[in-house]
Amino acid sequence: MQRFQGIPASGGIAIGPAWVYLPEEPVVERRKVDDPAHEVERINQAFAKAREQIGALIERARVTAGEEEAAIFEAHQLFLDDAELLAAQQESIHVHSLNAEAAIEDAFEHYANMLGQMDDEYFQARAQDVRDVKRRVIRILMDKDHADAASLDHPAIVLAEELAPSDTIEFDQANLLGLCTVRGGPTSHSAILARALGIPAIVNAPIPLREIPEDVTVILDGETGEVWIDPPEDVVAALRKRQAKWRERREAELRLAHEPAITTDGHVVEVVANVGNIQDARQAMNMGAEGVGLFRTEFLYLGRSSMPTEREQIQAYKAVFEVMEQRPMVVRTLDVGGDKPVLYLNVMAEPNPFLGWRAIRMIDTRSDVLLRQFRALLIAAGMTGADLRIMLPLVSCLEEVERARELFEQAQGEIVREGHVAPEKVQFGMMVEVPSTALLAEHFAQKVDFFSIGTNDLTQYTLAVDRTNERVAHLASPFHPAVLKLIAMTIEAAHKAGIWVGLCGEMAGDPLATPLLLGLGLDEFSMAPASVPRVKHEIRRWSMAQCREIAQKALAMPTTSAVRQFLEYVVE
Amino acid sequence: MPSITLVVNHPAGLHARPAAEFVKKAASFPCQITVRNVTDGKPPVNAKSILSVLTLGVSQGYEIEVSAEGEQAQEALQALSDLVQSNFGE
Numbered sequence: 001m002q003r004f005q006g007i008p009a010s011g012g013i014a015i016g017p018a019w020v021y022l023p024e025e026p027v028v029e030r031r032k033v034d035d036p037a038h039e040v041e042r043i044n045q046a047f048a049k050a051r052e053q054i055g056a057l058i059e060r061a062r063v064t065a066g067e068e069e070a071a072i073f074e075a076h077q078l079f080l081d082d083a084e085l086l087a088a089q090q091e092s093i094h095v096h097s098l099n100a101e102a103a104i105e106d107a108f109e110h111y112a113n114m115l116g117q118m119d120d121e122y123f124q125a126r127a128q129d130v131r132d133v134k135r136r137v138i139r140i141l142m143d144k145d146h147a148d149a150a151s152l153d154h155p156a157i158v159l160a161e162e163l164a165p166s167d168t169i170e171f172d173q174a175n176l177l178g179l180c181t182v183r184g185g186p187t188s189h190s191a192i193l194a195r196a197l198g199i200p201a202i203v204n205a206p207i208p209l210r211e212i213p214e215d216v217t218v219i220l221d222g223e224t225g226e227v228w229i230d231p232p233e234d235v236v237a238a239l240r241k242r243q244a245k246w247r248e249r250r251e252a253e254l255r256l257a258h259e260p261a262i263t264t265d266g267h268v269v270e271v272v273a274n275v276g277n278i279q280d281a282r283q284a285m286n287m288g289a290e291g292v293g294l295f296r297t298e299f300l301y302l303g304r305s306s307m308p309t310e311r312e313q314i315q316a317y318k319a320v321f322e323v324m325e326q327r328p329m330v331v332r333t334l335d336v337g338g339d340k341p342v343l344y345l346n347v348m349a350e351p352n353p354f355l356g357w358r359a360i361r362m363i364d365t366r367s368d369v370l371l372r373q374f375r376a377l378l379i380a381a382g383m384t385g386a387d388l389r390i391m392l393p394l395v396s397c398l399e400e401v402e403r404a405r406e407l408f409e410q411a412q413g414e415i416v417r418e419g420h421v422a423p424e425k426v427q428f429g430m431m432v433e434v435p436s437t438a439l440l441a442e443h444f445a446q447k448v449d450f451f452s453i454g455t456n457d458l459t460q461y462t463l464a465v466d467r468t469n470e471r472v473a474h475l476a477s478p479f480h481p482a483v484l485k486l487i488a489m490t491i492e493a494a495h496k497a498g499i500w501v502g503l504c505g506e507m508a509g510d511p512l513a514t515p516l517l518l519g520l521g522l523d524e525f526s527m528a529p530a531s532v533p534r535v536k537h538e539i540r541r542w543s544m545a546q547c548r549e550i551a552q553k554a555l556a557m558p559t560t561s562a563v564r565q566f567l568e569y570v571v572e
Numbered sequence: 573m574p575s576i577t578l579v580v581n582h583p584a585g586l587h588a589r590p591a592a593e594f595v596k597k598a599a600s601f602p603c604q605i606t607v608r609n610v611t612d613g614k615p616p617v618n619a620k621s622i623l624s625v626l627t628l629g630v631s632q633g634y635e636i637e638v639s640a641e642g643e644q645a646q647e648a649l650q651a652l653s654d655l656v657q658s659n660f661g662e
Contacts, residue, residue: 071589075622078592081599084621111623118629122587126626278583278632303629304612312611315581316633 006205009191014178108134119303257288291328293526313376359394441493455505519551603642
């Protein structure tokens with residue numbers, strides 16, 4: 001048996017035979033030609049045939065996957081009509097005497113490469129579309145045009161390097177039990193399709209595709225991202241049980257997704273979502289989120305060469321605030337650093353970006369960035385009536401909060417003087433993600449209206465583990481008793497000072513942590529939108545009395561594994 | 573050369589359906605039309621080429637400048653401006 005860890009992309013458990021999909025890449029031959037007119041004619045014919053094939057795909061997509069999928073192939077049709085692309089091909093043929101295949105390869109790759117290098121992952125993903133069309137045309141030219149994907153003729157779990165949009169539509173969907181790809185992220189095409197079809201999917205799983213025997217049993221756990229190849233009987237049996245339970249539970253969760261999360265003894269907590277753009281906000285609303293506990297604003301600043309203007313920021317914030325309809329809206333101010341250089345802010349690559357000049361630390365020389373962001377947030381909240389709560393990332397000392405608060409008050413004064421409508425109530429908070437702030441939480445609690453614990457960073461800073469370093473990432477568990485103690489200290493100090501505490505790390509969406517966090521007194525749980533129904537469901541299972549006992553026991557344990565084992569035992 | 577500056581408010585930016593609608597509309601006019609990403613200052617591209625428009629990387633909230641020259645230039649700018657300002661008909 002082999003077990004691999006990937007990134008969960010669509011929930012559920014799939015069990016079935018493997019179907020390894022390794023389509024042959026056409027090898028493009030480059031040669032000089034004497035008859036350019038003939039090559040142009042070959043391209044015209046190949047494009048005509050490709051248009052026909054894509055036309056059929058559009059119809060098929062419309063029936064099997066919906067309008068959104070069909071629109072992808074409509075864009076493929078547009079690529080074939082692209083004047084610039086055609087001009088580049090003509091030039092290769094007429095000026096450089098290249099053959100049709102090479103001319104097509106060069107013209108499409110030019111755009112695929114440009115798109116692939118863009119910062120925005122939505123644009124990046126279009127490189128895949130361009131290459132999909134290129135492959136189709138070249139196959140037609142080389143007389144190798146058969147849809148490999150169409151040969152999936154029995155129910156199976158498809159394992160692939162990465163799927164092109166047309167592959168996913170050419171599969172007979174009745175036979176698709178699950179999808180697992182070696183590359184790609186949760187926004188890749190296979191992930192989107194899997195969610196549309198409601199089948200489990202995992203991306204980025206390091207599976208050696210060429211070593212997988214045909215029809216060997218595979219299990220995908222789309223919740224955890226685990227993949228088993230040839231699992232023993234007991235694992236299969238256990239996962240079958242979980243599969244049945246999962247289906248039953250998911251139905252129950254979704255039915256109650258829009259109801260409040262109340263413990264069996266009547267304690268109410270807020271379950272909210274982490275969002276990074278308007279699409280996430282829409283999903284959060286669909287999944288029953290009661291607000292936003294972390295709105296990441298980096299999307300406005302990355303992938304461009306000048307700072308977003310105030311007007312641009314206001315529009316972007318307003319759009320998200322409107323989707324969330326006056327529910328609590330916690331916005332994190334800009335959190336960038338040397339891991340993602342931003343030239344116009346003078347954020348450079350650094351040897352130690354997570355210990356470097358980033359996030360709130362930029363206030364020392366670039367307070368203008370924060371001031372502009374405060375102003376835009378306040379104006380957008382005034383226009384929409386949003387329940388705005390601003391929080392500062394990576395605070396490590398009290399002076400940072402004091403300095404930021406001055407800027408915040410300056411922004412408030414300015415917008416009122418300029419005649420903008422100021423929001424009625426705005427909370428000013430900070431993230432607790434550096435151990436120093438948890439240790440001194442009683443002092444910080446005097447300066448802010450709320451805390452939000454960022455357990456991903458708090459864990460990495462407490463345990464000295466770089467969670468992006470694969471060799472040590474397994475050590476980075478928020479269930480480490482040292483991290484739990486810091487969380488407990490933070491909540492206790494906050495409640496003593498009369499302020500509320502949220503948690504917006506991955507831990508908040510982990511059902512294993514739910515009773516523990518409830519027991520520690522957490523007021524707000526913020527997570528990926530898809531996790532909201534699950535965690536609400538978990539909260540409803542417990543009483544505060546039970547949870548307090550669980551938390552006290554966990555806090556007294558010496559190791560991460562002891563805590564995890566104990567929680568697995570109580571949660572099951 | 574007549575030109576207009578517009579803000580793309582659609583959540584997808586000039587991507588997916590909005591990009592396709594934009595290019596189709598531009599292609600329905602005989603004049604030369606170019607579009608430029610003002611927000612990050614890349615050089616202008618052919619507004620009738622979907623691939624070129626995608627490589628501009630126009631996200632939500634970005635400003636674009638559309639320029640047209642030749643027959644029906646004013647009509648083309650008006651039509652593209654209406655399209656963007658109607659949020660691509662959504």
